[in-house]
Amino acid sequence: MSPLEAVVFDVDGTLVDSERDGHRVAFNLAFEEFGLPYRWDVEEYGRLLRTTGGQRRIDGYLAGQGVPEEERAELAPALHRRKTALMSGLVDEGTVGDRPGVKRLLEELVEEGVRLAVATTGSRGWVERLLERLLPGLAFEVVVCGDEVAERKPDPEAFTTALERLKLAADRVVAVEDSAEGLESAVGAGLATAIVVNGYTRGHDLDRAGLVLDGFGEPGAPAEVIQDRAGTGCSGVLDMATLARLLGFATG
Ligand code: XBP
Ligand code: MG
Numbered sequence: 376m377s378p379l380e381a382v383v384f385d386v387d388g389t390l391v392d393s394e395r396d397g398h399r400v401a402f403n404l405a406f407e408e409f410g411l412p413y414r415w416d417v418e419e420y421g422r423l424l425r426t427t428g429g430q431r432r433i434d435g436y437l438a439g440q441g442v443p444e445e446e447r448a449e450l451a452p453a454l455h456r457r458k459t460a461l462m463s464g465l466v467d468e469g470t471v472g473d474r475p476g477v478k479r480l481l482e483e484l485v486e487e488g489v490r491l492a493v494a495t496t497g498s499r500g501w502v503e504r505l506l507e508r509l510l511p512g513l514a515f516e517v518v519v520c521g522d523e524v525a526e527r528k529p530d531p532e533a534f535t536t537a538l539e540r541l542k543l544a545a546d547r548v549v550a551v552e553d554s555a556e557g558l559e560s561a562v563g564a565g566l567a568t569a570i571v572v573n574g575y576t577r578g579h580d581l582d583r584a585g586l587v588l589d590g591f592g593e594p595g596a597p598a599e600v601i602q603d604r605a606g607t608g609c610s611g612v613l614d615m616a617t618l619a620r621l622l623g624f625a626t627g
């Protein structure tokens with residue numbers, strides 16, 4: 376049996392390319408419906424992403440626009456509720472797609488008896504719909520969402536909660552993430568971590584990751600190996616054997 380017992384995946388930017396054409400669009404539609412002049416373009420959204428959690432992102436932005444705190448206290452949750460509903464609609468329309476190689480890896484893990492979990496800063500309102508739509512039948516045993524932890528990433532709580540629910544020690548589990556905030560969260564929970572960067576996160580400081588790729592890769596279309604500090608020997612296709620070789624590389 377493989378020493379790898381479970382893999383905990385991030386969702387946004389990792390399993391799915393959801394930020395630029397999903398969340399960003401939903402935030403802008405919510406602003407429009409509320410009669411607000413704000414619109415987040417692709418570049419600005421990359422900066423705003425460094426604040427995890429949609430409601431916190433809105434609140435921080437409104438503060439920067441000079442909206443007083445008492446107004447923000449009502450406006451940010453209301454905007455975020457509407458944004459969550461709009462995002463769910465985009466999910467149902469199929470706007471948000473899984474990254475190439477994700478299905479291959481998940482199917483291999485399931486076949487080999489490795490347990491699957493999710494630790495995301497996103498809200499359950501759209502997360503479960505998305506997982507069921509994208510990966511029907513590939514049930515994630517544990518799904519920890521942003522609205523059920525006290526502290527969002529980069530705090531480790533999402534990953535420590537996933538480990539608690541899996542009833543596993545960190546040394547049997549690997550995390551797959553896409554960002555510096557996610558990496559900090561996973562490493563804080565004691566997890567060895569593979570990073571699969573996207574356009575928004577390529578420039579992040581990812582030094583503490585055991586392995587950094589620019590995609591999951593497919594046989595015949597491997598991803599670029601950006602960093603392999605754990606010495607996995609990965610040739611650009613993230614598979615179970617590669618993830619198992621990351622075990623023990625928890626603290627960078
Ligand atoms: C994802 C997030 C989320 C999404 C928006 O971070 O920070 O806030 O951007 O989703 P990670 P919500 O991938 O590190 O979990 O609006 O539902 O928060
Ligand atoms: Mg992410």
